[in-house]
Amino acid sequence: MTGKVFLIGAGPGDPELLTLRAMRMLQAADAVVFDRLVSPEILALAPEGVLKVPVGKSADNHPVPQERINKILVDLALEGRTVARLKGGDPLIFGRGSEEAEHLAAHGIAVEYAPGITAAQGAAAATGVPLTHRGLATGVRYVTGHRQANGTLDLDWNSLASAETTLVVYMGVANMGQIAMRLVAEGLSETTPVLAIANATTPREKRLFSQLGRIALDVRDAELTAPVLFVIGKVVTLSAEWSAQDLKS
């Protein structure tokens, strides 16, 4: 009998930020296929003895291409397994969950989703920096800062520089210098507040408060390493830690 695949958002890292549904699905699985961004604390919640298949990808290192991941999921489901496909954050926000779902559907394999707390929400809850706030940000926007296969940044520059919108950049640590320069060129102030946060909500969390004009240098000096999330906008000033910063101007 054909199995099924749960496409599960594992959230930002803290196991307590899993949804009840994600927890139910994970504990019902007999195979777990997981990304590099899924924290060890969450993997430890999988049932004893289940098959665990790492398919992690990093910016410089692509051990398992997406086509291979798709095939692994199909093969496991065709063996009759109940597969927990664990992804950092939410499977439908920069998670390629819909690509995997399309492939599985084409093979007649049932898919169910568990949404997850995305990194921006984890960072907000950890730091008290809201993603929207009356008078400071009327909305929020999530983009990625990684390069496409053709080397260009995957960003819609002409609409990005909106001072009334919180901009969250995922996977941006390698290209933050260029991103910040372009945002300033499009009209954002060099003093726009920025929160950079690595491994938010985990014991390995590191955070840095800075400004757009010097964020790339500050991140380098602080030796923040991927995954780093950037929250850009006036809402960053609402963190209790912001006023404590001795910001160079």
Next chain:
Amino acid sequence: MTGKVFLIGAGPGDPELLTLRAMRMLQAADAVVFDRLVSPEILALAPEGVLKVPVGKSADNHPVPQERINKILVDLALEGRTVARLKGGDPLIFGRGSEEAEHLAAHGIAVEYAPGITAAQGAAAATGVPLTHRGLATGVRYVTGHRQANGTLDLDWNSLASAETTLVVYMGVANMGQIAMRLVAEGLSETTPVLAIANATTPREKRLFSQLGRIALDVRDAELTAPVLFVIGKVVTLSAEWSAQDLKS
């Protein structure tokens, strides 16, 4: 002894979409202060006999002004209570959680956050419409469609019409005609796919697939009532239900 306040994201409606942390905090509370958008299924999870204080707001009906909500939270905490402040979605995305946190901090009351699955994520997981997808949407943006006190829409029109970004409009049902007209005027096609979804992830969920040029009429004909979430962009075509639509052109 002064109590504390948990600012809890109750998610889109399905109790299974609460995080483990939200559940822990809710069950530790001896007072629950809740918005209209918190589903009855979730309220039923509060401990027996706790004080329950409704502070719901709707677009036409403001029974409890924000200042009064702030005072209720402070008073309950000063009585020594552990207060679960339940908000639909995520407290830091259109939830005014940071306004309440500022007020509580000014009174020396400790606040802890539980992030929540926001309505856009609930709608995505329920329908299979991803918020980003390679080749269709490089990012996602959340805005609100309600009017400010001065009657204007809280939207940054000149950067909104981005065909490569999924646009999610919260609280937009009353003004969708005007919003759609402005988006088309700014350059989005009238045939841009739209998903309108009311009460996503609850037993009362209603969904409608349409296009930007006629979404306001379709929503009226289908008698969708608030809260309605709109997901606008090419990602909507990835739902299994999209191809089944007999769209008038």
